[in-house]
Amino acid sequence: MAYFPEISKIQYEGPKSRNPLAFRWYNPDEIIEGKTMKDHLRFSIVYWHTMRGTGSDPFGPGTAVRPWDDGSNSVENALKRVEVAFELFQKLDAPYYAFHDRDVAPEGESLRETNANFDKIADALLAHQKGTGVKLLWGTANMFSNPRFMHGAGTSCNAEVFAYAAAQVKKAMEVTHRLGGENYVFWGGREGYQCLYNTDMKRELDHLAKLLHMAVDYAKKIGFKGQFLIEPKPKEPTKHQYDSDAAACLNFLRAYDLLPYFKLNLETNHATLAGHTMMHEMDYSGMQGVLGSLDANTGDLLLGWDTDQFPTDYYLTAQTMLMVLKYGGFTTGGVNFDAKVRRESFEPIDLFHAHVGGMDAFARGLRIAAEIRKEGLLDSFVKNRYRSWDSGIGAEIEAGKADFASLEKYMLEKGEPAANESGRQEMLENIFNLYI
Numbered sequence: 001m002a003y004f005p006e007i008s009k010i011q012y013e014g015p016k017s018r019n020p021l022a023f024r025w026y027n028p029d030e031i032i033e034g035k036t037m038k039d040h041l042r043f044s045i046v047y048w049h050t051m052r053g054t055g056s057d058p059f060g061p062g063t064a065v066r067p068w069d070d071g072s073n074s075v076e077n078a079l080k081r082v083e084v085a086f087e088l089f090q091k092l093d094a095p096y097y098a099f100h101d102r103d104v105a106p107e108g109e110s111l112r113e114t115n116a117n118f119d120k121i122a123d124a125l126l127a128h129q130k131g132t133g134v135k136l137l138w139g140t141a142n143m144f145s146n147p148r149f150m151h152g153a154g155t156s157c158n159a160e161v162f163a164y165a166a167a168q169v170k171k172a173m174e175v176t177h178r179l180g181g182e183n184y185v186f187w188g189g190r191e192g193y194q195c196l197y198n199t200d201m202k203r204e205l206d207h208l209a210k211l212l213h214m215a216v217d218y219a220k221k222i223g224f225k226g227q228f229l230i231e232p233k234p235k236e237p238t239k240h241q242y243d244s245d246a247a248a249c250l251n252f253l254r255a256y257d258l259l260p261y262f263k264l265n266l267e268t269n270h271a272t273l274a275g276h277t278m279m280h281e282m283d284y285s286g287m288q289g290v291l292g293s294l295d296a297n298t299g300d301l302l303l304g305w306d307t308d309q310f311p312t313d314y315y316l317t318a319q320t321m322l323m324v325l326k327y328g329g330f331t332t333g334g335v336n337f338d339a340k341v342r343r344e345s346f347e348p349i350d351l352f353h354a355h356v357g358g359m360d361a362f363a364r365g366l367r368i369a370a371e372i373r374k375e376g377l378l379d380s381f382v383k384n385r386y387r388s389w390d391s392g393i394g395a396e397i398e399a400g401k402a403d404f405a406s407l408e409k410y411m412l413e414k415g416e417p418a419a420n421e422s423g424r425q426e427m428l429e430n431i432f433n434l435y436i
């Protein structure tokens with residue numbers, strides 16, 4: 001059954017092509033820095049926006065036309081969506097997908113019924129994975145939509161909500177494991193607070209850590225070898241989310257002895273909401289060995305919320321891929337399009353335009369980043385900028401051979417430090433532009 005009969009598999013046609021449904025930069029088998037573009041980028045499509053997004057916003061209902069979807073909460077409808085999803089994954093040539101438990105399967109009247117629904121859909125997902133070769137990048141549990149999670153899941157003041165959340169993660173991990181998921185993600189949708197007057201922050205964080213430790217223990221028990229990831233986001237829906245940025249996540253993981261088991265899933269729009277660039281979040285995570293995976297999207301400069309737009313800006317994708325390459329590339333992670341089409345782009349074909357553009361923007365970013373690295377102008381500038389640390393007093397400080405007394409003695413003899421040199425920001429921005 002073809003749900004997109006007018007669309008055939010998207011092909012690489014090269015930069016001169018004017019076919020809007022062709023790749024101009026993404027040539028999956030082309031080798032860059034010794035690896036195929038496909039293996040560098042590990043593209044993934046998200047079930048929630050692409051299969052379940054309706055285009056609704058706080059001011060009006062959904063606009064999306066999805067002829068295959070009867071709008072019901074039935075298992076039959078969910079099974080139909082699986083077929084549509086895999087046709088789309090294949091036609092876009094995406095090797096991976098990602099889901100929340102509740103995106104793929106409807107909630108039932110009870111947890112038991114909900115789990116049974118999830119199992120039925122998991123059977124279908126597994127069959128389609130086998131039939132197409134598309135793989136699961138990660139699974140996660142939606143513990144923010146249902147009203148029971150109004151005060152949070154792992155951080156709820158209601159202990160039975162915590163218990164429910166634990167049961168939900170357990171099941172989502174089992175299904176992710178069964179489907180060969182390469183990661184399991186925690187995005188703490190409502191793990192934060194709206195008001196400190198009613199919040200015991202210490203207790204909430206202790207509980208969140210307990211939930212994650214239980215997940216780590218359970219992974220060992222069922223033999224799940226996938227990578228656990230935490231996805232930082234500073235706000236929305238709560239005014240303060242505990243996993244607010246990479247630095248906050250790292251501090252939490254360290255404080256609760258979770259660091260050996262977790263890496264980060266960094267999302268572009270979350271970085272900007274936190275007041276950082278994506279490049280910053282990636283560099284900060286990469287240097288500490290926790291750069292796990294990417295949720296690729298972008299915000300809008302004029303809007304202050306998580307608009308989850310498809311990335312099309314070559315500066316952004318080039319900076320992002322520069323960081324991916326700097327830290328040795330993905331292992332279990334990938335470029336996961338946690339992005340949605342605009343409310344005004346309501347036709348099914350818009351899903352293809354959006355992904356083709358996002359994939360091409362990342363492919364172009366990868367090419368740019370590789371060119372920058374090949375010529376090495378930025379790297380050599382940075383290396384030279386820090387050369388005072390390579391020998392003499394700098395090397396002594398780095399080696400731990402200096403102390404206050406020895407440094408005072410050194411400067412008393414010298415009088416003034418060596419002259420400073422320009423940071424050359426504008427020149428370096430011009431150099432970056434050479435490759436765009």
Ligand code: XLS
Pocket residue numbers: 100140185187231233267295306338
């Ligand atoms: C929401 C998050 C969410 C996670 C998965 O802002 O990005 O989509 O990626 O729960």
Ligand code: NI
Pocket residue numbers: 187231267295338
């Ligand atoms: Ni995300």
Ligand code: NI
Pocket residue numbers: 267269270306308338
């Ligand atoms: Ni997001």
